[in-house]
Amino acid sequence: MKEGADLRNEREFPSGSSGQGVGARLPRKEDDRLMRGRGQYVADIRLAGLHDVAFVRSPLAHARIRGIHVPEHHRGSVFTAADLVGIKPIRAVSGLPGFKISEQPVLATGKVRQVGELVAMCLAPTRAEAEDIAASVTLDLEELPAITDMLKAREPGSALVHEHWGDNVFLETNYEVDISAAFDAPIKVTREISTARQCMSPLEGRGVVATFDRRLDQLTLHSAAQMPHITRSGLAECLDMEEGRIRVISPDVGGGFGHKGILLPEEVCLSWLTMQRGHPVRWIEDRREHLVASSNCREHHYKITLYADRDGTLRGIDCEATVDSGAYSSYPFSACLEAAQVASILPGPYKMPAYRCRTFSVATNKCPILPYRGVARTGVCFALELMLDLVAAEAGLEPGEVRLRNLVLPEQMPFDNITRKHFDSGDYPEAMRRALAAIDIDSIRVRQREGEADGRRIGVGISIYCEQAAHGTSVYAGWGIPMVPGHEQASARLTPDGGLELRVGVHSHGQGLETTLAQVAHEMLGIDVAKIRIILGDTAMTPYSTGTWGSRSMVMAGGAVATACRELGERARRIGAKLLQHDPAAVVLQNGEVRGVNGSVSLKAIAHTWYRRPQDLPADVDPGGLEVTQGYKPVRDSGTFSYAAHAALVAVDPDLGEVEILDYVIVEDGGVLVNPLVVDGQIYGGLAQGIGTALYEEMPFDASGQPLATTLADYLLPGPTEVPAARLDHMETPSPYTQFGVKGIGEGGAIAPPAAIANAVNDALRPLGVEMMQSPITPHRVVAAVLAARAAERSAA
Amino acid sequence: MKPAPFSYERPRDLDAALSMLAASTGSAKIIAGGQSLGPMLNLRLVQPELIVDISGLAELKRAEVSGGELVLGALVTHADIEDGRTADVTRGAMRAVAANIAYRAVRNRGTIGGSLSHADPAADWVSALAALGARVTLRSLTGARTMAIQAFVVGALESALRAGEIVEAVHVPTRTVSSHWGYAKSCRKTGEFAHAIGAVLVDPAAASARVVIGAIDTTPIVVTDAAELFGGRIAADYKQRFDVSVADALLTKAGIDDAAQRHIHVSVLKRAVLEAAA
Amino acid sequence: MTMIALHVNRRAVELSAEPRTSLADFVRERLDLTGTHLGCEHGVCGACTVLLDGVPARSCITYAVACEGADVTTIEGLDADEVTTELRAAFTREHALQCGYCTPGMLVSARDLVLRLPDADERRIRVGLSGNLCRCTGYVGIVRAVQSVIEARRARNIAPQADGGRTHLGPAGSGRATSSREELQRARQALAPASESATPGRIPDFTPATVLDQRFTLPHPPAKVFAMFDDIAAIAACLPGVSLTAPPRPERVEGSIRVRLGPIAAAFEGAARIERDPATLAGRIVGIGTDQRSHSATQGEIRYRLVPLEGGAATAVELSIGYTLTGMLAQFGRPGLVRDLARRLIAEFAGNLDRHMSGAPSRSAAELSFWSIASDVLRARLARMFGRVFTGKGSAE
Structure with missing residues (x-):
């Protein structure tokens, strides 16, 4: 159901029909090594003299450290904050007014503020022995009241995570447009909605191998990281070293999803340790550490009111949103990116005349949060789309009608919404109409009236979102966080034998950039993708970049590769013209050759001439040669807006509380797709994570701040039987602002499923008087709600 | 996540294993397939000084039918049962249960004896074998004793095993031709341990029924004479006579005071009854 | 270290390794076969799956030493395999x-x-x-x-x-090994020595996170039972698994409690103080203890109140047990199991009290203990390991 090439209006697609360029469904170059066990993840790095590190972590959520007792015979192998002289704490400051600064010591000093906080570092030849040492260290801790409930933490008199703040709020924001104009609306629906705290859980955790090269006087840190250049900047600040003395290498990375996007105290610790000890050191995050001690995400609470007219037209939204940011502000995104973002993205692709949103980023004695795939959008979409279904119920309309009445229209594009988000392109109502048709909502309504033979109840739910991606300088400068993306750069170099090397500062942790960026280069130069090598994940070998986050890599690095290749092609064309004895204006670069009326010369021959037979070059040849570094920004840096409508059909067993997804439809518009195979994979993968958010994943804490899901038997990740074979439909509305019209799509799949599934469950259970407003929707929660509704009905009768 | 150090012995026969157990100071643990103990060792929840690996003992790898019952050595794996490498006297009941335990890679090493020894109330064999009327033989240097499965599991993760004693064999009675079998469980994910199990063995011809409500927080509820759950008598119409309020009362008596939890258990049991009657 | 001989990817391998070395760590760290990945190290995620005697097995919870003589095939060994x-x-x-x-x-x-x-x-x-x-x-x-x-x-x-x-029975990978040579002295691993005692100096007050109420009856008059509750040594003897490490004083009782739950053993070392009110026949024992091995700590209290029954011939003991647990052992919560354990241990405590007052010796076989309510968490942890969600009311909702 592709829209076809006619939508690719003014874009350049010189590769024609080679089957390798932009739009090709090309199998990935990286697959073979990964399928043969020849990938190299950080735990696979072998260095002579490597020693392992295990950490002593706080067993308490909040306590004063009175003492750390190390057995005499381990004293040389255990390091505490007292040893880390000159190491600075991690600080991630936001420039938003009123932001309160936290300092995260890399090893705890004075207090511990979360379970799992690093207290001491233990070194041994193997991890097992390092864990033995860690087990022998005892901590003398004075327990303090734990702050675990973000709403209570906002109240006066709460115990304090950071005493000198005076309260527990990192940041409060308020955004308002004429909210009082909505107050007289005939429909007013108010609810509290919440989403559970989650762990991102890539299959590979974090990991660090640090070594020091005495010849180069350089620290080399291998880390499973999404943003090696940012890691380097953060390390330099904490270690007080010149950036040039630090090299960060991120090898194959086993999934990121945001989890590998922050600077870790462990990275700082191991950097210090290898420089102290003179041999390589390694720390590999195990699953327990990941679940107990690493960064979390997504714990949102909304108190939200929707105002609407009887016909479902939105009159306004009034919301108070609270995000549990955990104990510290993590580098570089800060503790408030998520909550503050809620205010700007809550209205999504809907039109409305009035709006108010207050947000609170609250400090608690839990792990810090960081942006997980979809960031705040998953929670926002959950809150708003659940509320729109309630408006529909109140107005007696189909949920789809309410959406169609309020979505931005294609003729309004480009569109600035009530929070001044600039929508670049798209037809949102069309996506919604296609989704409703594909799920066949009319048949479902008939089936619902007939009932199910097995006693279950079926329901249908829809949701739609927009995903601002690849937003750049102007947006992030406003946040004032330690990282503001500028021009994205790429280096392109023709090798003497006519191959192409591309160097980019973004990184791949499953996205397939080794293939898709090669497709972009192929599009520009016509070189066979088999001869194109992508070099990424190494600060010493790639241009600076803020890295891979925010669904930005294809837009930004793809644009940079295209720009660099265009310039490289231009230089080659001029050399080719000379070799062909042509006027440069009369030759073109096509399919890897420079062609004129007299014949053609291949890029390979041109490269051979530049490197091996410079005597044949024209006198006025560009001295930059066949190696180009170029920067790129879209025409506007306010971001691309991809979007999708999701529709879910579920069956709910009210007696067992089990939810089965019977059908799932996604209609996605990601602009022009560089590799539809890879895009589909991103969407399917995002859906699986969204299903996890909707039905399975939850990191609960007890009142003393102890995390209660510490294995994968407690923290449930969706498996093959929990994820349906979803049906996918693409629209391809190009972005007017980007190279090829591409849009960022990496996160979208994870945004809409919780809302669609919850709406479907509520649609199924509404006749029973049940309303689920909290994720995940667990069997126990469903049955408890069903029983409560039955009891309420009985007492009313 | 590496285990604390332990010593390791691989005894040549059962007697040697029992001697090692008896000689240990109480901190020895038996390992067979290691599918339950392995995770606990890795998490350092269990820190034995000595691991006695019985996985090689041929004496515990038997499966034979004798005297109207199937005798399975403790080392028979779930996959052995699933694949039919052992005789089946339960007319498919045990094969179906085995095939849905955890995952294939776990079933290839996980053993029936190990699963029982672990005495997790949520484990399939604890409930299924109790419903099938199976018994277990425990052996120590001083001899052997045999008891019903429901007597063997005395609490959550607490079995009747004494120090120096191991599970030697499981005895499964032949299921009568006239009996009906139903087994249902509710898991949040495929392969995860159940949070509700219902197992039903009904013989309307003999007017008898055994019913197990498992995966509660303690010893499964085993009703060996289950007439009370079916309005006082077992007959061909037992499906219609199944009384959810009796099951609910049993759960309340067992200390399950969460109504939603009880409701799920009763619903799963009902599902097992329907399956038996299907 | 133990010598381990097996075949990996059709190659004979003989290497010494600690018995605690998982098969995954063995092939990764000793043979540099890094295609086998560790994702959870507790048998759930499947990233470490290898072929053991030709069938899939978890290499993270299978110890290399247990694979003596077995055929191991990792992803690297499937390079030329037809199906792969x-x-x-x-x-x-x-x-x-x-x-x-x-x-x-x-x-x-x-x-x-x-x-x-x-x-x-x-x-x-x-x-x-x-x-x-x-x-x-x-x-x-x-x-x-x-x-x-x-x-x-x-x-x-x-x-x-x-x-x-597969044609033979038993765990994949088993059965090819010869027995260990028992005549050899066992090469015992040195266990990490116990660290210095962590008996707390101060016994703080606290608000228990969990409170359980129980009631049982003793066929003795209240005064006798109340006196019994004042006999610290006797009470300790009735608490299975408890041993005192110093002469008890009401303001400070030092001791340890060994808790055994299935294969798990923990020993909480700590101190308690005792408060009594003869006017109301009520009292409280409040204590704190730590288990060094698991880096876990517990605070607990027992409140008791004696109610005369049968005209003073018997006594109803109303117990309220409260505790808070932190650390590794705490990070699992299953209140239902707590109640199951509490019921059993209180029954045992009551039985011991009764026997003690009747002049019979306490049964001391079990190590369940009053303070060992910690062990319910051990138990909970185990149970939760295997995938059950929270049941009952409590912290999960």
Whole structure:
């Protein structure tokens, strides 16, 4: 159901029909090594003299450290904050007014503020022995009241995570447009909605191998990281070293999803340790550490009111949103990116005349949060789309009608919404109409009236979102966080034998950039993708970049590769013209050759001439040669807006509380797709994570701040039987602002499923008087709600 | 996540294993397939000084039918049962249960004896074998004793095993031709341990029924004479006579005071009854 | 260290390793076969799946020493394998991998499915792969790839291996080893020595996170029972697993409690103080203890109140047990199991009290203890390990 090439209006697609360029469904170059066990993840790095590190972590959520007792015979192998002289704490400051600064010591000093906080570092030849040492260290801790409930933490008199703040709020924001104009609306629906705290859980955790090269006087840190250049900047600040003395290498990375996007105290610790000890050191995050001690995400609470007219037209939204940011502000995104973002993205692709949103980023004695795939959008979409279904119920309309009445229209594009988000392109109502048709909502309504033979109840739910991606300088400068993306750069170099090397500062942790960026280069130069090598994940070998986050890599690095290749092609064309004895204006670069009326010369021959037979070059040849570094920004840096409508059909067993997804439809518009195979994979993968958010994943804490899901038997990740074979439909509305019209799509799949599934469950259970407003929707929660509704009905009768 | 150090012995026969157990100071643990103990060792929840690996003992790898019952050595794996490498006297009941335990890679090493020894109330064999009327033989240097499965599991993760004693064999009675079998469980994910199990063995011809409500927080509820759950008598119409309020009362008596939890258990049991009657 | 001899990827290997070395660490760290990945190290995620005597097994919870004599095949050993070659082609065609971390284990499990289940439909493939987690792909490409290989082989009339090729009983990988040589002195690993005592200096007050109420009856007059509660040594003797480490004083009782739960043992060392009110026949014992091995700590209190029954001939003991647990052992919560344990241990405590007052010795076989309510958490932890969600009311909701 592709829209076809006619939508690719003014874009350049010189590769024609080679089957390798932009739009090709090309199998990935990286697959073979990964399928043969020849990938190299950080735990696979072998260095002579490597020693392992295990950490002593706080067993308490909040306590004063009175003492750390190390057995005499381990004293040389255990390091505490007292040893880390000159190491600075991690600080991630936001420039938003009123932001309160936290300092995260890399090893705890004075207090511990979360379970799992690093207290001491233990070194041994193997991890097992390092864990033995860690087990022998005892901590003398004075327990303090734990702050675990973000709403209570906002109240006066709460115990304090950071005493000198005076309260527990990192940041409060308020955004308002004429909210009082909505107050007289005939429909007013108010609810509290919440989403559970989650762990991102890539299959590979974090990991660090640090070594020091005495010849180069350089620290080399291998880390499973999404943003090696940012890691380097953060390390330099904490270690007080010149950036040039630090090299960060991120090898194959086993999934990121945001989890590998922050600077870790462990990275700082191991950097210090290898420089102290003179041999390589390694720390590999195990699953327990990941679940107990690493960064979390997504714990949102909304108190939200929707105002609407009887016909479902939105009159306004009034919301108070609270995000549990955990104990510290993590580098570089800060503790408030998520909550503050809620205010700007809550209205999504809907039109409305009035709006108010207050947000609170609250400090608690839990792990810090960081942006997980979809960031705040998953929670926002959950809150708003659940509320729109309630408006529909109140107005007696189909949920789809309410959406169609309020979505931005294609003729309004480009569109600035009530929070001044600039929508670049798209037809949102069309996506919604296609989704409703594909799920066949009319048949479902008939089936619902007939009932199910097995006693279950079926329901249908829809949701739609927009995903601002690849937003750049102007947006992030406003946040004032330690990282503001500028021009994205790429280096392109023709090798003497006519191959192409591309160097980019973004990184791949499953996205397939080794293939898709090669497709972009192929599009520009016509070189066979088999001869194109992508070099990424190494600060010493790639241009600076803020890295891979925010669904930005294809837009930004793809644009940079295209720009660099265009310039490289231009230089080659001029050399080719000379070799062909042509006027440069009369030759073109096509399919890897420079062609004129007299014949053609291949890029390979041109490269051979530049490197091996410079005597044949024209006198006025560009001295930059066949190696180009170029920067790129879209025409506007306010971001691309991809979007999708999701529709879910579920069956709910009210007696067992089990939810089965019977059908799932996604209609996605990601602009022009560089590799539809890879895009589909991103969407399917995002859906699986969204299903996890909707039905399975939850990191609960007890009142003393102890995390209660510490294995994968407690923290449930969706498996093959929990994820349906979803049906996918693409629209391809190009972005007017980007190279090829591409849009960022990496996160979208994870945004809409919780809302669609919850709406479907509520649609199924509404006749029973049940309303689920909290994720995940667990069997126990469903049955408890069903029983409560039955009891309420009985007492009313 | 590496285990604390332990010593390791691989005894040549059962007697040697029992001697090692008896000689240990109480901190020895038996390992067979290691599918339950392995995770606990890795998490350092269990820190034995000595691991006695019985996985090689041929004496515990038997499966034979004798005297109207199937005798399975403790080392028979779930996959052995699933694949039919052992005789089946339960007319498919045990094969179906085995095939849905955890995952294939776990079933290839996980053993029936190990699963029982672990005495997790949520484990399939604890409930299924109790419903099938199976018994277990425990052996120590001083001899052997045999008891019903429901007597063997005395609490959550607490079995009747004494120090120096191991599970030697499981005895499964032949299921009568006239009996009906139903087994249902509710898991949040495929392969995860159940949070509700219902197992039903009904013989309307003999007017008898055994019913197990498992995966509660303690010893499964085993009703060996289950007439009370079916309005006082077992007959061909037992499906219609199944009384959810009796099951609910049993759960309340067992200390399950969460109504939603009880409701799920009763619903799963009902599902097992329907399956038996299907 | 133990010498381990086995075959890895058809190559004979003989290396010494600690018995605690998992098969995964053995092939990764000792043989540099890093294609086997560790994702959870507790047997759930499937990333570490290898072939053990030809069938899939978890190498993270299988110890190398237990594989003596076995045939181990890792992903590196499947380079030229016919089925795996077909699977690789299908995986790349269907985009069945993204980050690649789960892929080696996924291929090993998929190969097993292809061989065993020639008729598998999509549902059976999904169930068959449910022991392998993938966080990237949503399983779409994986399921399609496996299905396509199964269909292609069925079209070529390739017979299945219904049992994965196994003919003998018992755990995969077992049975090839000879017994350890018992006449040799056991090479005991030195256990980490106990660290310095962590008996707390101060016994703080606290608000228990969990409170359990129990009531039992003793056939003795209240005054006698109350006196009994003042006899610290006697009370301690009735608490299974408790031993005193110093002469008890009401303001400070030092001791330890050994808790055994299935295979798990913990020893909480700590101190308690005792408060009594003769006017109301009530009292309180409040204490704090730590278990060094698990880095866990507990604070607990027992409140008791005696109510005369039968005109003063008998006594109803109303117990309220409260505790808070922190650290490794706390990070699991199953209130239902707590109650199960509490019921059993209180029954035992009451029985011991009764026997003591009747002049009979306490039974001391079990190590369940009053303070060992910690052990319910041990138990909970175990139980939760194996995938059960929170039950009952409590912190989960």
